[in-house]
Amino acid sequence: MIPVTDSLAIDDNEISESFIRGSGPGGQNVNKVATAVQLRFDVRNSPSLPQAVKERLERLAGRRLTQEGVLVITAQRHRTQERNREDALARLLELIRQATERPKPRRPTRPTLASKERRLDAKSKRSRVKRLRVAKPSFE
Numbered sequence: 119m120i121p122v123t124d125s126l127a128i129d130d131n132e133i134s135e136s137f138i139r140g141s142g143p144g145g146q147n148v149n150k151v152a153t154a155v156q157l158r159f160d161v162r163n164s165p166s167l168p169q170a171v172k173e174r175l176e177r178l179a180g181r182r183l184t185q186e187g188v189l190v191i192t193a194q195r196h197r198t199q200e201r202n203r204e205d206a207l208a209r210l211l212e213l214i215r216q217a218t219e220r221p222k223p224r225r226p227t228r229p230t231l232a233s234k235e236r237r238l239d240a241k242s243k244r245s246r247v248k249r250l251r252v253a254k255p256s257f258e
Contacts, residue, residue: 153197155206157193157203
């Protein structure tokens with residue numbers, strides 16, 4: 119089990135990794151060794167995550183989510199496979215942590231009387247400036 123938060127953990131079996139050739143650092147090695155990691159996590163069918171977290175995670179994932187609801191994270195920042203694995207897992211856990219936080223509900227507010235008056239004063243001053251700019255017709 120991989121701990122995500124104090125109350126949430128995901129099973130190792132839910133994550134699959136495949137190794138591909140990366141385009142990042144590695145010198146001549148980059149063309150020979152598959153150091154980049156493609157981590158896959160099935161969000162929709164995960165038994166570890168509550169439904170609300172799944173929905174928020176799908177929204178946060180954006181383009182990294184496939185049609186089937188699989189989250190794909192590709193890590194190729196580092197030269198070694200192991201560091202890329204750690205990087206991909208850390209990014210997945212951070213994304214899940216963000217999804218566990220409930221967004222604060224918006225409380226509708228109303229403008230204060232003073233702010234309304236300031237706005238109207240500014241509008242009338244602006245209107246006065248524009249009125250003064252109008253070319254007066256000359257009767258010659």
